Amino acid sequence: MxxxxxxxxxxxxxxxxxxxxxxxxxxxxxxQGNQVIAVLSAMAGETDRLLKLAEQLEFDPEKxxxxxxxVLVSTGEQVSIALMSMAIETVGEKACSFLGHQIxxxxxxxxxxxxxxxxxxxxxxxxxxxxxxxxxxxxxxIDKEGNITTLGRGGSDTSAVAIATTMKADLCEIYTDVDxxxxxxxxxxxxxxxxxxxxxxxxxxxxSQGAKVLQIRSVxxxxxxxxxxHVRSSFSADEGTIVCQEDKSMEKAVVSGVAAxxxxxxxxxxxxxxxxxxxATIFSSIADRGxxxxxxxxxxxEEGLTDLTFTVPKDNYQYSLSIINDICRQIGGKNVLGDExxxxxxxxxxxxxxxxxVASRMFSAxxxxxxNIMMISTSEIKVSCVIAEKYTELAVRVLHDxxxxxxxxxxxx
Amino acid sequence: MxxxxxxxxxxxxxxxxxxxxxxxxxxxxxxQGNQVIAVLSAMAGETDRLLKLAEQLEFDPEKxxxxxxxVLVSTGEQVSIALMSMAIETVGEKACSFLGHQIxxxxxxxxxxxxxxxxxxxxxxxxxxxxxxxxxxxxxxIDKEGNITTLGRGGSDTSAVAIATTMKADLCEIYTDVDxxxxxxxxxxxxxxxxxxxxxxxxxxxxSQGAKVLQIRSVxxxxxxxxxxHVRSSFSADEGTIVCQEDKSMEKAVVSGVAAxxxxxxxxxxxxxxxxxxxATIFSSIADRGxxxxxxxxxxxEEGLTDLTFTVPKDNYQYSLSIINDICRQIGGKNVLGDExxxxxxxxxxxxxxxxxVASRMFSAxxxxxxNIMMISTSEIKVSCVIAEKYTELAVRVLHDxxxxxxxxxxxx
Numbered sequence: 019m020x021x022x023x024x025x026x027x028x029x030x031x032x033x034x035x036x037x038x039x040x041x042x043x044x045x046x047x048x049x050q051g052n053q054v055i056a057v058l059s060a061m062a063g064e065t066d067r068l069l070k071l072a073e074q075l076e077f078d079p080e081k082x083x084x085x086x087x088x089v090l091v092s093t094g095e096q097v098s099i100a101l102m103s104m105a106i107e108t109v110g111e112k113a114c115s116f117l118g119h120q121i122x123x124x125x126x127x128x129x130x131x132x133x134x135x136x137x138x139x140x141x142x143x144x145x146x147x148x149x150x151x152x153x154x155x156x157x158x159x160i161d162k163e164g165n166i167t168t169l170g171r172g173g174s175d176t177s178a179v180a181i182a183t184t185m186k187a188d189l190c191e192i193y194t195d196v197d198x199x200x201x202x203x204x205x206x207x208x209x210x211x212x213x214x215x216x217x218x219x220x221x222x223x224x225x226s227q228g229a230k231v232l233q234i235r236s237v238x239x240x241x242x243x244x245x246x247x248h249v250r251s252s253f254s255a256d257e258g259t260i261v262c263q264e265d266k267s268m269e270k271a272v273v274s275g276v277a278a279x280x281x282x283x284x285x286x287x288x289x290x291x292x293x294x295x296x297x298a299t300i301f302s303s304i305a306d307r308g309x310x311x312x313x314x315x316x317x318x319x320e321e322g323l324t325d326l327t328f329t330v331p332k333d334n335y336q337y338s339l340s341i342i343n344d345i346c347r348q349i350g351g352k353n354v355l356g357d358e359x360x361x362x363x364x365x366x367x368x369x370x371x372x373x374x375x376v377a378s379r380m381f382s383a384x385x386x387x388x389x390n391i392m393m394i395s396t397s398e399i400k401v402s403c404v405i406a407e408k409y410t411e412l413a414v415r416v417l418h419d420x421x422x423x424x425x426x427x428x429x430x431x
Numbered sequence: 432m433x434x435x436x437x438x439x440x441x442x443x444x445x446x447x448x449x450x451x452x453x454x455x456x457x458x459x460x461x462x463q464g465n466q467v468i469a470v471l472s473a474m475a476g477e478t479d480r481l482l483k484l485a486e487q488l489e490f491d492p493e494k495x496x497x498x499x500x501x502v503l504v505s506t507g508e509q510v511s512i513a514l515m516s517m518a519i520e521t522v523g524e525k526a527c528s529f530l531g532h533q534i535x536x537x538x539x540x541x542x543x544x545x546x547x548x549x550x551x552x553x554x555x556x557x558x559x560x561x562x563x564x565x566x567x568x569x570x571x572x573i574d575k576e577g578n579i580t581t582l583g584r585g586g587s588d589t590s591a592v593a594i595a596t597t598m599k600a601d602l603c604e605i606y607t608d609v610d611x612x613x614x615x616x617x618x619x620x621x622x623x624x625x626x627x628x629x630x631x632x633x634x635x636x637x638x639s640q641g642a643k644v645l646q647i648r649s650v651x652x653x654x655x656x657x658x659x660x661h662v663r664s665s666f667s668a669d670e671g672t673i674v675c676q677e678d679k680s681m682e683k684a685v686v687s688g689v690a691a692x693x694x695x696x697x698x699x700x701x702x703x704x705x706x707x708x709x710x711a712t713i714f715s716s717i718a719d720r721g722x723x724x725x726x727x728x729x730x731x732x733e734e735g736l737t738d739l740t741f742t743v744p745k746d747n748y749q750y751s752l753s754i755i756n757d758i759c760r761q762i763g764g765k766n767v768l769g770d771e772x773x774x775x776x777x778x779x780x781x782x783x784x785x786x787x788x789v790a791s792r793m794f795s796a797x798x799x800x801x802x803n804i805m806m807i808s809t810s811e812i813k814v815s816c817v818i819a820e821k822y823t824e825l826a827v828r829v830l831h832d833x834x835x836x837x838x839x840x841x842x843x844x
Contacts, residue, residue, distance in 0.1 A: 034487040071514060074447040077521040086520075089528050090513035093506035100503035101484060107499075108490040115502050119532045120577050164533050 020188040021146070022047055025057040025156065025178030029195035030252035031098050032062035034105075040193075040252060041105035044151055048111060055142065055152045055185065057178040058102060060094025068094060084129035088158070088168045092118075095155035095174070103153050114150040116141065118166065123159035123177070125167045132167035133235070134159055134176065137184040154181060172233030179236045183243040190240070190247050192232065197251035198259035199224070199231055201423035202276040207415045209424035213274065214257075217264040220274045220366050223400045227277035227364040237261065264368055271427035272376055273367035276417045278410050280361045282312055283335040284393065285342055286327040289352025300326065300345055307341065309334045313362075313395045313404065323352070327393060329404065332358060360392065361410040364402040365417055377401045383420040389413055433601040434559070435460055438470040438569065438591030442608035443665035444511050445475035447518075453606075453665055454518035457564055461524060468555065468565045468598065470591040471515055473507025481507060497542035501571070501581045505531075508568035508587070516566045527563040529554065531579065536572035536590070538580045545580035546648070547572055547589065550597040567594060585646030592649045596656040603658050605645065610664035611671035612637070612644055614836035615689040619824045622837035626687065627670075630677040633687045633779050636813045640690035640777040650674065677781055684840035685789055686780035689830045691823050693774045695725055696748040697806065698755055699740040702765025713739065713758055720754065722747045726775070726808045726817065736765070740806060742817065745771060773805065774823040777815040778830055790814045796833040802826055 024044060031037050040056075048054050068091050077083075099115035106113035121141050125132035145152050156174025159167050169176055175192060182190035197212065199221065204210040216224075218241035225234045231249060240247050240261065250258025268274070290296055297316070304311055309330055317325040330338045339356050346354050370376045377394075380401050384391060389412065393404035405413055418424065437457060444450050453469075461467050481504050490496075512528035519526035534554050538545035558565050569587025572580050582589050588605060595603035610625065612634065617623040629637075631654035638647045644662060653660050653674065663671025681687070703709055710729070717724055722743055730738040743751045752769050759767050783789045790807075793814050797804060802825065806817035818826055831837065 034484065038488070068510065071447065071510070072517060075451070075514065075518050075521055077517060081520070083517050083520050083526075086513045086516040086526075086528055089516075089530070090510060093509045096506045096509070097481065097484070097503060100499045101488065103499040103502075104485060104490060104496050105488050107494070107496050108488055113496075113499075115499055117502070117579075166530075 019051055019053060021053045021055070021185060023055045023057060023178050023182040023185065023187045023190045024193060025174055025191065026059065026193045026252055027174065027195065028059040028062035030193050031058055031102065034101070037101050037105050041102060041109055043252065044106060045109055045111050048151055053146045055146070055154060055181060055187070056102065057154045057156045057174060057181060058095060058098040059156050059174040061098055064094040064097065065091055085165060088129050088166050092155070092158040092166050092168055095157050099153045099155045106151055106153070112150045113153055114145045115153045115155070117155050118159040119164060121154065125159035125161055125169070127161040127165065127167065129167055131170045132159060132161070134169065134180045137180060139184050142185060170233070175233040175236035176239055179239040179245055179247070182245045183239065187245070190245050192247055192249045193252035194231060194249065195251065195253070196231060197254060197256055198249055199229070199261070201274065202414055202418050203278070206278070206411045207418045209418055211424050211426070213259050215260045215262065215268060216274055217268055217368055218261060219264070219399055220368055221261045223364070223366040223397070224275050224277050227279055227362065227366065227400070227402065229275070229277050268368060270369070271367055272369035272373045273365045273421040273423065275366050276414050276423065277364045277366065278361055278414050280407055280410060281332050282329040282360065282362060283332045283356060283358040284327055284329045284360050284404060285338060286325060286355045287342060287346050287351050288325050288355065289323045290326055291350055292322050292324040296349055297326065299349065300342070303341055303345055304330070304338060307337070309338055313393050313402070315393050329362070329393070359407040360404050361407045362402050362404050363410065363413045363417065364400055365421065366400045368399050370399050379420060380417060383416050384413060387412060387416050432464055432466060434466045434468070434598060436468045436470060436591050436595040436598070436600045436603045437606060438587055438604065439472065439606045439665055440587065440608065441472040441475035443606050444471055444515065447514070450514050450518050454515060454522055456665065458519060458522055458524050461564055466559045468567060468594060468600070469515065470567045470569045470587060470594060471508060471511040472569050472587040474511055477507040477510065478504055498578060501542050501579050505568070505571040505579050505581055508570050512566045512568050519564055519566070525563045526566055527558045528566045528568070530568050531572040532577060534567065538572035538574055538582070540574040540578065540580065542580055544583045545572060545574070547582070547593045550593060552597050555598060583646070588646040588649035589652055592652040592658055592660070595658045596652065600658065602661060603653070604661045604663060606663060606665035607644060608664065608666070609644060610667060610669055611662055612642070612674070614687065615827055615831050616691070619691070620828045620831045622831055624837050624839070626672045628673045628675065628681060629687055630681055630781055631674060632677070632812055633781055634674045636777070636779040636810070637688050637690050640692055640775065640779065640813070640815065642688070642690050645674070681781060683782070684780055685782035685786045686778045686834040686836065688779050689827050689836065690777045690779065691774055691827050693820055693823060694745050695742040695773065695775060696745045696769060696771040697740055697742045697773050697817060698751060699738060699768045700755060700759050700764050701738050701768065702736045703739055704763055705735050705737040709762055710739065712762065713755070716754055716758055717743070717751060720750070722751055726806055726815065728806050742775070742806070772820040773817050774820045775815050775817050776823065776826045776830065777813055778834065779813045781812050783812050792833060793830060796829050797826060800825060800829050
């Protein structure tokens with residue numbers, strides 16, 4: 019008898035009909051001789067409905083009461099688990115729902131962005147032992163004073179992995195509205211191929227470069243505790259993609275996927291006096307405002323002056339620009355330039371570690387299409403290039419083609 | 432500095448605009464130098480929306496999972512308290528919401544109909560001491576295993592009174608969509624007059640006879656602990672009605688109110704052998720099915736045979752009729768007759784205790800209008816008559832007139 023954790027996203031439980039379908043799927047898994055824990059998101063649209071109610075209060079977004087925001091939005095998952103438990107019982111199996119406070123999903127107290135610290139397995143164990151299908155609200159927990167906390171958008175993935183870890187589950191299935199992880203976004207590139215397997219590290223790079231299937235933290239969690247994830251569709255019986263430890267079969271591919279991200283903007287400060295401490299002044303002033311800087315490039319200094327370019331989330335662009343203009347004056351820089359019309363395309367693959375020419379192949383492929391590269395950043399298993407936004411889709415297709423991602427690497431010459 | 436508990440019903444928090452209005456009212460109460468605890472219902476329509484979602488699951492109503500039903504419907508109040516706390520903070524006061532599990536509103540485990548056993552005052556005390564307006568979810572609690580329970584429709588009234596009792600509040604205000612307790616339903620009788628004061632016992636009789644302003648259990652609770660209730664409208668600044676211990680001013684009125692109830696049906700068994708144990712057989716068979724019998728009348732026995740008439744809720748009428756037909760055969764009764772087209776009109780007043788002719792005045796007034804009385808039942812402070820349903824409104828107006836309820840008793844000759 020295996021213990022299986024199944025996480026169903028908002029689209030999968032987006033209507034009563036879909037809840038019934040999921041109930042049948044959960045029961046089928048149980049009837050195959052398994053114990054099942056289902057972790058649910060809010061019904062699609064519900065979280066937005068709740069946020070819109072709050073917006074009508076017209077409060078100052080800077081002064082938002084995040085504790086109460088979490089009290090509000092956590093009701094979405096509560097509705098889902100109650101309906102799912104009833105749906106399961108309608109078909110004749112026993113089900114029992116649990117909220118964060120009932121199984122002590124303990125988090126830190128960072129409202130709206132909390133991190134799970136531990137979960138009490140006892141009550142879940144007892145319910146499973148008594149023959150219940152356990153249905154748990156994703157996305158939420160409590161801090162040590164019993165206040166409700168939430169884990170950020172996509173947090174149900176992390177809930178599922180944390181529960182799978184705590185319960186020492188044999189498998190954690192992530193049911194979503196796509197049928198797995200693709201070599202790239204199929205909407206951009208029709209040759210995109212579903213991957214049978216991908217390593218945690220590749221998944222982490224793809225997710226942080228813009229692939230939205232899994233919350234990054236859930237992958238980190240799964241990697242840390244070695245829980246294999248099966249990302250698959252709740253609308254079909256097809257196998258999806260297994261996210262797991264690296265193995266030999268994966269290394270055959272030089273590149274596993276291509277990701278694109280249009281959510282960043284770049285800012286350049288020209289003519290900065292090249293002396294110690296300047297970069298620290300600039301980036302601490304940005305970080306202090308909670309703005310996350312992604313790529314940073316400093317050009318070679320000429321005549322004691324240097325240029326610094328970095329990217330920030332597009333949402334924070336105007337705010338960042340005004341901060342940087344102030345700082346430029348303070349430190350005696352020449353001028354500040356910004357560009358919102360950029361995109362970052364990335365290739366990801368653990369095979370890069372043993373193949374020297376991957377980056378140069380990427381640059382050549384882009385050059386052949388006259389796509390200019392504005393910034394480059396690399397990690398052990400990733401190369402990212404910032405290009406003009408208008409070339410995003412073209413770049414993705416070119417790179418997908420260059421590294422033959424449409425072909426299964428097992429059959430590669 | 433007084434401690435005031437304010438309960439706001441679903442209509443009072445039925446939209447964002449209304450929530451803002453209530454927030455201003457709460458803050459005004461605080462600015463008058465009071466500590467304030469607000470107890471909220473779900474936004475009007477929200478509980479029905481949730482129940483409709485559940486209905487779409489098409490489960491067998493007999494096998495409804497009441498534990499999960501409570502998980503579902505309790506989200507309504509959670510949404511209200513989060514929005515209210517945010518609304519209060521928008522105006523600039525500090526607010527903090529609490530759910531059943533956070534302040535240990537401990538109930539028995541009768542899902543959907545739970546009774547409050549105790550509440551932990553500590554966290555509420557601390558929040559008030561720290562200058563917060565405390566906003567508490569009505570209608571819900573937890574059992575001793577931490578399962579969510581609800582208190583039945585109108586349960587937020589009871590939540591408010593229980594919290595007022597626990598916190599030793601100076602006053603418990605019940606804000607609703609009517610501006611107080613009336614001598615009768617103003618929709619039926621335009622002469623209906625708002626009462627300045629009414630005793631707990633009269634309120635209990637009026638509520639159990641069909642007046643719907645307060646949940647009966649909340650009045651019992653308030654009576655037991657001597658908490659005065661102020662029933663008033665959230666849409667005006669006018670004083671409402673104080674529900675409190677009897678005092679001298681109340682005794683001037685012979686009758687305080689007239690109530691009517693169309694939710695019962697009557698059943699008569701004719702020709703029952705008049706021997707000990709028969710009534711017990713009949714009523715235990717009904718009670719075992721959870722059906723609540725209200726009035727019971729047994730006629731004088733003739734030739735060893737007797738007739739028995741009683742009322743049951745209209746919802747249980749057909750079911751009761753089939754049970755009673757079976758029993759009639761078993762005990763050798765003659766036949767069973769039923770009537771759904773009935774109503775019960777009641778007059779209530781503590782003044783009856785010292786006025787002998789109240790019942791006969793009631794009967795005469797009805798007789799003058801040719802309204803036939805089918806059943807009569809009395810208590811120390813109440814007389815109820817069952818009449819044909821079509822005369823309900825007429826009977827209410829006649830009785831209101833007979834006892835001059837449109838006039839303030841202080842000025843009575």
